[in-house]
Amino acid sequence: VIARLAVWVVLAVAVATAEVVALTTSRLVTLGGALTSMLRHRVLKVVLVAAWLWLGWHIFVRR
Amino acid sequence: MVAVAVVVVAFGWWVVGQPSDTPASLFGVLAPGVLVVIAGSMAARRRGPVADGPDRSLSGVWIWAVLGAAVVVFQLSNLFAMPREDHPTISSMVNALDEPRVLRTLFFLGWLALGWWLTGPRRFGRAGTAGSTTARGSTS
Numbered sequence: 001v002i003a004r005l006a007v008w009v010v011l012a013v014a015v016a017t018a019e020v021v022a023l024t025t026s027r028l029v030t031l032g033g034a035l036t037s038m039l040r041h042r043v044l045k046v047v048l049v050a051a052w053l054w055l056g057w058h059i060f061v062r063r
Numbered sequence: 064m065v066a067v068a069v070v071v072v073a074f075g076w077w078v079v080g081q082p083s084d085t086p087a088s089l090f091g092v093l094a095p096g097v098l099v100v101i102a103g104s105m106a107a108r109r110r111g112p113v114a115d116g117p118d119r120s121l122s123g124v125w126i127w128a129v130l131g132a133a134v135v136v137f138q139l140s141n142l143f144a145m146p147r148e149d150h151p152t153i154s155s156m157v158n159a160l161d162e163p164r165v166l167r168t169l170f171f172l173g174w175l176a177l178g179w180w181l182t183g184p185r186r187f188g189r190a191g192t193a194g195s196t197t198a199r200g201s202t203s
Binding site for chain 1: 078079083084088089091092093096100122123124126127130133134137141148149150151154156157158170171174177178181182
């Protein structure tokens with residue numbers, strides 16, 4: 001369990017680091033910027049909205 | 064507006080108090096989810112057709128793709144591994160964190176806000192940053 005939790009922590013730190021780098025430099029697009037660009041495409045928007053609905057079901061219904 | 068906010072918060076409070084895997088909890092997620100999608104799409108459409116802006120810089124977007132793929136793969140590997148209690152998933156960690164009902168309600172409201180952000184009206188600016196004034200666009 002500890003090892004798997006550690007992997008989650010590493011992934012969370014990686015996401016946070018990438019976001020900080022994106023916000024403080026222009027070398028990287030922010031996560032919001034990347035998602036917004038995806039939302040320009042109808043198919044990707046449907047995928048993201050479906051993923052959002054699944055997340056709500058997974059966390060609040062199947063908890 | 065205040066009345067709507069009060070209703071949404073009260074509804075969220077009610078939803079997170081429902082037992083899992085019941086028709087009430089399913090209704091509590093599906094109903095506002097569908098409402099957000101419909102209302103967000105209508106609001107985005109009301110803005111009318113607007114020209115797309117120039118190409119945005121997506122430098123380093125591959126990093127987000129790699130991180131997203133890593134999260135999905137690790138989540139799925141945990142989801143289907145046994146025993147379940149030894150393989151934490153995002154939802155099991157969130158459930159452990161948000162035991163207080165107030166916190167769970169805030170998670171629910173955050174989930175609704177994310178849905179509105181995904182479906183509602185937005186501006187497309189530099190590198191796709193919503194809120195920028197360089198250009199406006201709509202996918203709906």
